[in-house]
Every structure is written in C-alpha cells, then in structure tokens.
Amino acid sequence: MKKYTFTEKKDTRSGFGAGMHVLGQQNPNVVALCADLVGSLKLEAFIKENPDRFVQCGISEANMIGVSAGLTIGGKIPFATTFANFATGRVYDQIRQSVAYSNKNVKICASHAGLTLGEDGATHQILEDLGMMKMLPGMTVINPCDYNQTKAATIAIADHEGPVYLRFGRPVIPVFTDADQVFEIGKAWMVNEGTDVSIFATGHMVWEAIQAGEQLEAEGINAEIINIHTIKPLDEEAILKSVSKTGCAVTAEEHNRLGGLGDSVAQVLVKNKLVPQEYVAVNDSFGESGTPAQLMEKYGLTAKDIVAAAKRAIERKNA
Amino acid sequence: MEIEQLEKVASQVRRDIVRMVHGCQSGHPGGSLGCTEILVALYFEQMKIKEENGKPVFDMNGEGEDLFFLSNGHISPVWYSVLAHKGYFPKEEMATFRKLNSRLQGHPTTHEHLEGIRIASGSLGQGMSAAIGAALAKKLNKDTRTVFVLMGDGEQQEGQVWEAASFAPHHEVDNLIAMIDLNGQQIDGPTLKVMNNRDLGKKYEAFGWEVITIEEGNDMAAVVKGLYEAKSRLGHGRPIMILVHTGMGFGVDFMMGSHKWHGVAPNDEQLAAALGQLEETLGDY
Structure with a gap:
C-alpha cells in the first residue's frame, strides 16, 4: 500500500477560497457571487483584491443563479457560491432552465455538502445534490477530496467552457494530495x-x-x-x-x-x-x-x- | 422608423402570430398579440443592434449593442416574428413553430442556436435576474448600451422576481429597463381574482425603482414615446420599470380582453376571421 502522510489538516472550502484567490489574480473575467455566506465560502481574499468583481446577492439564491447566467452574456465567468443545499435543491429549476439548458458558463460552487456540515442538522446537510446535478444534461460534477485538490479543481474549472457543479465541505481533514497538482476534469x-x-x-x-x-x-x-x-x-x-x-x-x-x-x-x-x-x-x-x-x-x-x-x-x- | 411604418410591421407580426399558433394548434396568441407594439417598437425603433448589410449580426455576448430578454417566454410567437422580420433568421422558419426538429421551440431557447435568443425562458420569474446579470456584465465591460427585459403581470407572483427587484436598485443597475405587460389576465382568469398584485408601481418604487407608465400599450406612438422617456432616465443610479397597459389579444376582436385566448389556438374559421382584421404588409411566411 502506497503511503500517504499529512502534516496538516484543512477544510476543502479553504481550498476553494485559495483557488479563487489565484483566479482573481490570473483571470480578469472571473466574477464571484455569494448569497450572504462570504466567510463560510472563504472568499475574503478574492473580495479584498477584486471588490469590483464580487457581487453580494443577499439571501436570494434563485436570483444569484439567474444573475450568474446573465453575466456569462458578456463573457464573464461567474462563480456562484453558497451552501450546497441552497446551491442545488433550492434553485434546481433556475439551474435547469437558465444555466444547464441554456448552456451557460456558470460555476456553481457549493460548500458544506453532506453530513460533515455537522451541528446545523438535516435542514442544511444535503445528500442528494450529486444526483440532482449529474442528471442535468451538460453539467460537469466535481467533488474533490482535500484542500489541495479543491484548490486545483477551482482553478481548472475556470478554463472549462460550460456549467460546472463543484462540491466541497466544512470539516478539516488531512491534506494528502500534492500542492502543485494539475487538476484534470474527468480523469480519475x-x-x-x-x-x-x-x-x-x-x-x-x-x-x-x-x-x-x-x-x-x-x-x-x-x-x-x-x-x-x-x-x-x-x-x-x-x-x-x-x-x-x-x-x-x-x-x-x-x-x-x-x-x-x-x-x-x-x-x-x-x-x-x-x-x-x-x-x-x-x-x-x-x-x-x-x-x-x-x-x-x-x-x-x-x-x-x-x-x-x-x-x-x-x-x-x-x- | 415612422409610427405608420411601425404599425405596418405590427400588423404583419399579428398575422404571423395567429398563423403560427394555428399552424401547430398550440401556443399563446393572447399575450403575444398584446405585446406586439412593445416588441416592434423595441426592435425597429429603440434598440441599437449590430448589423451588416442591413441584417443583424448575432453573437451571444452582444457587446456594444442593446439586449432584449423575454421573461414571459410563452409569448414566443411575437418575438419569433419580430426577430424574423428584423432579419435574424429566415421568416419561412416560422412555419416550423412548435413542431418537431424546429429551432422555434414552444418557449424560446438557446439550445437550438436560434439567432437573437440569449437564454431559455418560460419557467416564469427568471428573466429579470438574467437581464440584471447581462447589465452587470456590460458595466464591467464598460459597455454603455442598455438591457431590456419584458415580464408578464401574472409572472409578478413569482418570488424570484422580487429577489431581482431588490437586487437591481441595491447594485445601482441603471442600464436596465424592465417592462411589465399589464394585461390583467392569466391562465386561470383575471389577475385580480387569481392573485391580486396590488399596486405594482408602488411596490417597485418602494424597492427603489424609477417607475413610469404607458397607459396605451397598444398605441404605437405611446409605446415609442414611453421607451424614449425610459431611456432618458437611465444612468442615475436606479433601474427603470415601465408598466405597460395592454389588451390581451389586441388586434383580433374576438380574442381581445379575455384570458380564454391565453393559450388556445384558433381553428380554420377563426383564423380566417382574424386575418381579415389584419393587413398583410410585409408578406406572410
């Protein structure tokens, strides 16, 4: 068995935030949107450096998905962010009509997926999101495994033309993949x-x-x-x-x-x-x-x- | 374009609407007929559209041109006819409306790459959000053109509309002109009975919009004037809302003012009666 070791534990959502920080510096078309969960999504670094490319949507996820779809008309690459429950089940029809069917280049980035959201309970612990998202024609569905892989995936999806669902989480877990990995969508x-x-x-x-x-x-x-x-x-x-x-x-x-x-x-x-x-x-x-x-x-x-x-x-x- | 010429376009568009809906025995003639002046005035007078040799050049991003979004996508016949006569696609294609393998789907989509359409609509309440996003992209791109969006009055019952209504003034989306087709009808009956929208003007004002009203939404001169009025108010930190009073089914006497023609196709006799009231001005498809 190949040995995997780790020196630190981090949350995958922080990997997302780190990826967004890099994208903010590298890709002028990347726009971040959030529905009142900036701290949870670790977007502070992106917002600090790119205040004009951050759109606070308030607690209005349906509108956030629609605004994201509209931003692609004009060449922007919107990253719409919130908890996985509100990024999928709550806005399924908006994603279906305005994003997937319309083939819009929207990145739906969902934190706090699954049971490991923890104490908030079942109202917030979505366990159906992968199913809902993978059933949408044309949707790419990604669920990375640690901080480094989430960071790499975040950077990679900006270069992928088409709608993407990126799922990550809240708990700190071992960081065991390479820091400098290149993420290849669809390659196990x-x-x-x-x-x-x-x-x-x-x-x-x-x-x-x-x-x-x-x-x-x-x-x-x-x-x-x-x-x-x-x-x-x-x-x-x-x-x-x-x-x-x-x-x-x-x-x-x-x-x-x-x-x-x-x-x-x-x-x-x-x-x-x-x-x-x-x-x-x-x-x-x-x-x-x-x-x-x-x-x-x-x-x-x-x-x-x-x-x-x-x-x-x-x-x-x-x- | 002169008002008289715009009215001629509108007459042809109305013929197309009833013929399209008759041709597939399906679709929504009432709202389409009622919004004819709005769409004709937008595309043939108000909007700046990229053209080459007198024909629109369509690209998805639409940089440097005005954009239109139809949120109440079920009135697709009026949009298809206006787009075809504007030159986005061959008008013969109207004969395929709602039929198998057509680009003219029941509700507008981008899926079949029909020129002129930038997002799917028809699941109500979503169009204004998309229009706001497109308007934000224009601001980020330093593009000074305008984004227009049309919604239905029944559609105002959707919650997402009010999420968008809060968002646009908060973010000072002042390159956006939204319109509501106030025909007072929806599928199950008069809007007042199904779900009273109350005073939409006061609602939007309270949300931070600049609201103007076009009382005669089927009077071409009034619509053109109202659109220019709206345009003159752009750029001052607030989105513009135009409440447009229209008659469902306007232009065909037996379809006028009733929700019964919201989503019903005319039979052969009714088609003949309708066409008898609408002059052919640009040539039928």
Whole structure:
C-alpha cells in the first residue's frame, strides 16, 4: 500500500477560497457571487483584491443563479457560491432552465455538502445534490477530496467552457494530495494500485478509503483505491480497467446511496462488466445534528465501513 | 422608423402570430398579440443592434449593442416574428413553430442556436435576474448600451422576481429597463381574482425603482414615446420599470380582453376571421 502522510489538516472550502484567490489574480473575467455566506465560502481574499468583481446577492439564491447566467452574456465567468443545499435543491429549476439548458458558463460552487456540515442538522446537510446535478444534461460534477485538490479543481474549472457543479465541505481533514497538482476534469486519480477489490471514493471519503486500504492490507487484502473526483463525466475507462483486474467494487461517498457515485459506477458495471458492487453511502435517509465524526460513524461512512464493504464484495466475488 | 411604418410591421407580426399558433394548434396568441407594439417598437425603433448589410449580426455576448430578454417566454410567437422580420433568421422558419426538429421551440431557447435568443425562458420569474446579470456584465465591460427585459403581470407572483427587484436598485443597475405587460389576465382568469398584485408601481418604487407608465400599450406612438422617456432616465443610479397597459389579444376582436385566448389556438374559421382584421404588409411566411 502506497503511503500517504499529512502534516496538516484543512477544510476543502479553504481550498476553494485559495483557488479563487489565484483566479482573481490570473483571470480578469472571473466574477464571484455569494448569497450572504462570504466567510463560510472563504472568499475574503478574492473580495479584498477584486471588490469590483464580487457581487453580494443577499439571501436570494434563485436570483444569484439567474444573475450568474446573465453575466456569462458578456463573457464573464461567474462563480456562484453558497451552501450546497441552497446551491442545488433550492434553485434546481433556475439551474435547469437558465444555466444547464441554456448552456451557460456558470460555476456553481457549493460548500458544506453532506453530513460533515455537522451541528446545523438535516435542514442544511444535503445528500442528494450529486444526483440532482449529474442528471442535468451538460453539467460537469466535481467533488474533490482535500484542500489541495479543491484548490486545483477551482482553478481548472475556470478554463472549462460550460456549467460546472463543484462540491466541497466544512470539516478539516488531512491534506494528502500534492500542492502543485494539475487538476484534470474527468480523469480519475489512481491513489493505490491493488488486485483484490476496487474502491472508488469521492470527496471526504477518499481519506477514509486510504485508511481502509491500510487496514485491509494488514489483513492480507490488496485494495485498489481510485479517487473519482469527477462524477460527471465519469472516467469509465479507469473504472472498467480496475474491475477487470480486481473483479469487485466498493463505492464510497458522502451522499444518499440513491443517485450518487455508486449508481453512476453501477451503470457502468451493468452495461460493460458485471461484478459485485457494495455501496458505502447514506442509506436513503436525512442526517441530523452532531459532530462530523459522530455523524460519519452513525451513518456508516468511515474507514471501517469501507473495510466491511470490501470484504463483502470479495466474498460475493468468490462465492 | 415612422409610427405608420411601425404599425405596418405590427400588423404583419399579428398575422404571423395567429398563423403560427394555428399552424401547430398550440401556443399563446393572447399575450403575444398584446405585446406586439412593445416588441416592434423595441426592435425597429429603440434598440441599437449590430448589423451588416442591413441584417443583424448575432453573437451571444452582444457587446456594444442593446439586449432584449423575454421573461414571459410563452409569448414566443411575437418575438419569433419580430426577430424574423428584423432579419435574424429566415421568416419561412416560422412555419416550423412548435413542431418537431424546429429551432422555434414552444418557449424560446438557446439550445437550438436560434439567432437573437440569449437564454431559455418560460419557467416564469427568471428573466429579470438574467437581464440584471447581462447589465452587470456590460458595466464591467464598460459597455454603455442598455438591457431590456419584458415580464408578464401574472409572472409578478413569482418570488424570484422580487429577489431581482431588490437586487437591481441595491447594485445601482441603471442600464436596465424592465417592462411589465399589464394585461390583467392569466391562465386561470383575471389577475385580480387569481392573485391580486396590488399596486405594482408602488411596490417597485418602494424597492427603489424609477417607475413610469404607458397607459396605451397598444398605441404605437405611446409605446415609442414611453421607451424614449425610459431611456432618458437611465444612468442615475436606479433601474427603470415601465408598466405597460395592454389588451390581451389586441388586434383580433374576438380574442381581445379575455384570458380564454391565453393559450388556445384558433381553428380554420377563426383564423380566417382574424386575418381579415389584419393587413398583410410585409408578406406572410
């Protein structure tokens, strides 16, 4: 098992803020919009240096999406930012009509996704956003795994023509990817090559998958771990190549098991190469208040849950 | 363009509207007929549009030209006809309205790359937000042209409209002229009965808009004058709202003033009766 170490823990939303800071200096067409959550989205550095390219929208997410769509008419690259719940479910029709169907170059940047938002509870913990966004034709859906990858993804999507949903979160987690990485949309990242089971993980679950890989190794199981940071377009080739070798799969995501990464992978497997697949995901339920660690434990989204899923997948393969 | 010439264009546009809706037995003639003066006055008199050899040159960004957004997208027939006669696309294409494989979708879209359209509309309440964004982009680009947007009065019941209504004065979007088609009708009946909008002028004034009214929205001279009046007030820190009183179905006597023709197509006899009231001036498609 390849060794991953870290010297610090950071939140992925700060990676987004750092990416925006860079974009503010590099790309004069980038405009940031926010619906009264500037501190939560870590936009202070961008705003300080580019006050004319920041648009405070107030608590009016629907209008923010529409204004963003309009800004693209005139060549701007709007980054519309708020919590994931308000960036997707609350404004689904605005995204559908004014952004996706109209093929507008809007970047919807969503923080505080999933259970790890924590104490605010289920009203704010969206677990359906990946599903909603990936169903929109033409939408690119990205869920990076740590601070550095989120920063790199933020910078990369400015150069991608077309609507993008970028999902990140609130908790501080290990920073284990390279600081100077180049983010390639739609290209899965091989975290660890293995032979016994393929673990496809996204977002905060990638670090959990690495820890699971180490536990499995201690038990003599050689896990392949792949970071699917881009849910759409999905790197089908990487998935099929991996399961051709391992013969079984685990998907891990901080999302409802319905409609997320797991279902996207399942579709590829059903169509091309049927192998056993186990889901590590929220089992069609809402979240609740608690610390991020407590919630991930209660809803079955930890390294130990990935280990158990990997063993089930291997057992089914060998049955 | 002289008022008399604009009226001739309007007559042809009205013929196109009833023929398009009849041709596919689907669509919204009432609001389209009522807004004919507004769109003709905008495109043939008011708006500066990039042209080459007398024809519009369409590009999505629209830098250096005035932009129009139709928020109440269901009145697409009037927009399609005006765009076609302006020269954005061949007028024969109007025959494909609402039919399979057409660029003239039921509601306007950019998906089929129809020249003149910059965003999909029809899911009500979204157009003004987009127009505000386009107006902000013009300011960032130091482009001094104007952005226009038309909404329906029933559409004022959508919450997003009021998010946008708060936003534009706060951000001093003073290169924007919004218009509301006050025809007093919506699908389920008179707006007063379905959901009373109360005094829209006072509402927008309270939100920080400069509000003017065109009492006779189907009088071409009044519409042209009102648009110039609105334009003269731009650039002073406030967006402009024009309340335009129109008659749903105006120009076809049996369609006038009733919500019943909001979304109903005429049959053959009704088409003949309607065309009998509308002079063919620029040639039917």
